[in-house]
Amino acid sequence: MINTLRELLSGKVAVAILGKTHGLKGELKLHPFTNFPEIIESLEEIFLYNEKTKQFMVATVENLRLADGYYIIKLNGVENVENARKFVGSKVYINKDELPNLSKDEYYFFEIVGSQVIDESGKVLGVVDEVIQTGSNDVIVVNKNKEDEILIPVIYDYIITLDKENKKIVVKVPEWLD
DSSP: OOOOHHHHHTTEEEEEEEEEEETTTTEEEEEESOSOHHHHHTOOEEEEEETTTTEEEEEEEEEEEEETTEEEEEETTOOSHHHHHTTTTOEEEEEGGGSOOOOTTOOOHHHHTTOEEEETTSOEEEEEEEEEEOSSSEEEEEESSSSOEEEEEOSTTTEEEEETTTTEEEEOOOGGGO
């Protein structure tokens, strides 16, 4: 049976990407997409997809450790640097139901990407294309059309309501956009 990528990734969410190899024993650097270390630190069975090679695979985490501010991951069966290189650039997915429950005011990026953004008057501004982490707060990138985008900080000054279930965000338009 042939599965499409959409079917293979259904119910899954990307939580990290595998970076460069580390050492000679098949280890790789792992770069999280999340601010929740418990998600990364509890990885056991993971799903990998490499966009360049179009390969999808299931892997078991043999070892994971934090070193010098980043994670080092060892996958079961990957014993040397040559084998590890095949995984560089692969996104790491887990089942969505493995994610910790969040409070009402918290969200995972995938929950708001695709949300319709409207202003206080009901005018549609566009759709959330991505969420950027800036260090101090998240910023939503709202795609107005194919050429224009609006950057709106996710802070109480600008976000009136954020409805994850209905994928709708009501914002106070920043002064600099008027």
